[in-house]
Amino acid sequence: MSSITNLADHQLLSGNHAVAWGARLARPQVIPVYPITPQSPIMEKLGDFHAAGEIDAEVLTPESEHSAMAAAIAASLAGARVFTATASQGILLMHELLHYAAGGRAPIVMCNVNRTVASPWAFWPDATDSLSQRDTGWIQLYSETPQESLDSTIQAFRVAETVSLPTMVCHDAFYVSHAMEPVALPDQALVDGYLPAYDPEHFVEPGRGESFGYVIDQATFNRTRRDLDEAMARVPETLEEADTAWRELTGRSYGVIERYRLDDADTAIVTMGSMAGTARVAVDEMRAAGERVGLLKVRLFRPFPVAHVRTALAGIGRAVVLDRNYSPGLGGMLHQELKAALFGLNGSTPAVHGLLAGVGGVNVTPEKIRQFVGDTTDREPQPQSLWVE
Amino acid sequence: MQKIDLVDRDLFNPGHAACPGCQESLALRAILNTIGPDAAAVFPPSCGAVICGPHPYSSLQIPVFQTSLESAAAAASGLRRALNQRGKHDTTVVCFAGDGGTYDIGFQALSSAVERNENILYVCFDNEGYMNTGAQKSSSTPLHASTASTPGGKPSKKKDIIGILAAHGIPYVATAATGHMNDLIAKVEKSLTIEGTRFLAVLVPCLDGWGLPDDSGVSVSRLAVDSGMWPLYEVEQGHRYTLNHDNKTRPVADYLSLQKRYRHLDETQLAEVQAAVDQDWAQLRRRAAESTEARASG
Known part of the structure; x- marks a missing residue:
């Protein structure tokens, strides 16, 4: 936690709007997203940015979280930087595709707003939604404040793209998602220096001779899981490096x-x-x-x-x-x-x-x-x- | 004899995993070679996805992303948007899905993609059931056809996917069949000149699932068209109907009697199928005639 010394570069933001700003500063190229309480302000803010021409991204609004994640995976594997957001039933509907994303090594960044899972129907802070997805192969970060959510969103892209694993930044419904606090907005140039354009080694493009997701034999499948395990093992040090670099630029860090x-x-x-x-x-x-x-x-x-x-x-x-x-x-x-x-x-x-x-x-x-x-x-x-x- | 107007650019490799005589691989070869090399494909789990592989081999000379069963159109949308962002607006994004992945579990994603008018070509290889998992019924299975999950015959009609997509106002939707290859190729060519979502349902008789000899795929496909069970037509902008083969010359019995899946049919059921086909055919002709009149009157 850093104390606020200069309010000139701060805006009063909710946690969700802080995430939208974090995503904006990371320059995502494709944003497939579906609304759900209490995530919707993230989607709506990104929509405002897009309508105002402040982000150069393809915004895709399909009929469900399942399709949003399906589109996110394909877009990511086609070499685009991809952001999305969800909550509660939304992340549960994505469940199958969370596995697809990690297995496909698609470094998507997603914000999950932690909300109770039905039944019964409710809207309150409870992290069972994303914690129950812990076996899907996603990196998971949990955030305490709007500022941390913004910073984590940017850091998440750097970590995800370094180890080729999808990453979710989770924050609690209302306590963080809707509570407002002064949030420092980093300069775009600072973020551009911290997070270069996504430049993957493998991606879907005519002429490259690379395809993804084919049927494989037992031994090769086994190897994909060992590779995933090695990537996961690299995450703590990768996050520490990303967090330290962020501290050097902004004075803020959160650790592993x-x-x-x-x-x-x-x-x-x-x-x-x-x-x-x-x-x-x-x-x-x-x-x-x-x-x-x-x-x-x-x-x-x-x-x-x-x-x-x-x-x-x-x-x-x-x-x-x-x-x-x-x-x-x-x-x-x-x-x-x-x-x-x-x-x-x-x-x-x-x-x-x-x-x-x-x-x-x-x-x-x-x-x-x-x-x-x-x-x-x-x-x-x-x-x-x-x-x- | 008919000469097939296909320029084979070797985009579909031999040695793939399809069954002998497979109509789907025949259609896939024609479609891929008509589209050309500047393309990327999405396959959900299906016979087509098996024909693609296995890793590390690929029977397609274009890149492929294999997505989940429900999500072909959504994944194709994501691929399309990413390629747009990377300056590849001219690359064709094509979906190859079965009827299960299209009419049933993938329908929600398809409807949404059509509603957004995503710039993709969606090809449904329609073999009227879940053939890759052992020939269970789909909502594309026709009335009274026997499947592994409807052994006594399916009690309901085939879903009218073309009518449903036409109701979305989709720019281009058409049927095709492997027995009419030049018509299929012409439709793929036409679809490539259109912006937005294009949908092609290709009837691919499944030799194993329908109970047919290995060398009968093309002739059965022609009988499907000649009997009116699978009329060849296209709908533009949701309302302009064109009947491409305006000649229903055979009773449905000629088509059905060749297939094991209809072996149990009695006279009443056969008459029921014939009556339904006659009714649908009359409606289709009426719509095509109305479209012709509308065009003539400007």
């Missing part, structure tokens, strides 16, 4: 994970997205009360930054995971991923408490977080996540 007041902590709150902002306040309050509590914000969720979280949490007594998502029969997805990541730390493994906090968009205040953390002090950690309120 963020360690907030964690150095001498005996307790770490671990969470993602807008919940990190609330937890930050709770940490400050608990620190003021003399408690040694810090925050570990997971920004990169896929690939899961195993080495980073192991280093960050080794030797810390307790980790309290706040999950605003729910996998039936399993619990909180960050809780489960974190436990797996800490496997084998032996003596320095923290006691991990998984809390289902705010599922369905239920409000979680700093006071609530202080209470949740306090309640874990005399409780044995459980393998399953616990519902708290």
Whole structure:
């Protein structure tokens, strides 16, 4: 988090409009997109930019998210830089094609606005939509603020195109998507220098003799998955490089994970997205009360930054995971991923408490977080996540 | 004997994976060579997608992107827009889909692409069922035809895809058949002169799925046209109908009796099929005549 020193280059933007600006500055060439609450302001803002001649992109408005993603993949594999956005049922309708995009190594960038998944029908912040797509092969970043969403969108193109993997930038419904804050808008020239025009090695074009997606044998299919695995393994360092380069240009960076007041902590709150902002306040309050509590914000969720979280949490007594998502029969997805990541730390493994906090968009205040953390002090950690309120 | 006016530019390679006598590969060869090398193709899963490969071989000399079953027209739209952005406005983007990928699971994406009037040529290889998965019914399967999923015969009519697309106001939609190759080639050539979405439904009798001898594809295709089961016509701008083969000379029984999928038909069912074909034929002739009159009166 950087403090605002010069408001002249800032605009008051919602998280969604910040993403639209991030996309605009990245100069996408094809934008296939379908509206859905609470994503629609991204699409509408990009439409405004297009109508005003401020972006030189083909904007394609098909009949569904499924077709939007199908068009995105084909456009990306034809060598175009592609952006799209969705939420909730939209990303679920895309599910089949999320696999196609990753398998096809199409470096599409997509913003997903985290919204509850039906049934029943609702519109509230909950990351089950994109977290349930964690096995599709997309890089996933979770953003806390409109500024981070803008910066992440631009960084996402650089990472996606470096490792040839599609990337989604996720932010929470309303808390980030519709909340407004002063957002620094980088110069177009700065972004152009940071993100050169997309220039892939392989693409669909007559005369090149390259085709995509043909039937292959078992061994070759297996090799595609090993290649994908190698690309995923490169993501944390690629993101660190992209984030560092961005900091040198703008002064802003977010890391693969963020360690907030964690150095001498005996307790770490671990969470993602807008919940990190609330937890930050709770940490400050608990620190003021003399408690040694810090925050570990997971920004990169896929690939899961195993080495980073192991280093960050080794030797810390307790980790309290706040999950605003729910996998039936399993619990909180960050809780489960974190436990797996800490496997084998032996003596320095923290006691991990998984809390289902705010599922369905239920409000979680700093006071609530202080209470949740306090309640874990005399409780044995459980393998399953616990519902708290 | 008929001379086929095809300039073969070797854009469709021999050694592909189609069955012996396959009508789809015959049509694909004619269409590819008529379009020429400045083209890129999209295939959803289908017999055509199998005929393309397998990796690392390609039977097509143009680049191909294989998309999901529901999304041929959407993927073609994305490809079109990307090529436009890269200055390749003149490259033909062509979709090759089966009737399952067109009439059924891919229809939503197709309807939307036509509504947006995407500048693509969409070819449906219509073999009236899901032949690649073992000859189950599609909504293109005709009345009473037996399939793996309608063993007693399909109780409903074939979907009128041409009429549906004409209702979209599509710039060009036409039927063609492998038994009338020059008509097929002429329609591909004509489609290449038109901007916007163009749709070609090509009847490709499936030897295995319909229960036909390996050498009968072309003659059965001609019987489909001569009996009025598959009339050759085109519709421009959604309303200008032209009947390209205005000569229904054979009873449907001559066409149906050759195919195992109709072997179970009784006299009543046969009469029902004949009556439906006669009715559709009369309507088509009426529309073509009205279009001719409209043109004459300016």
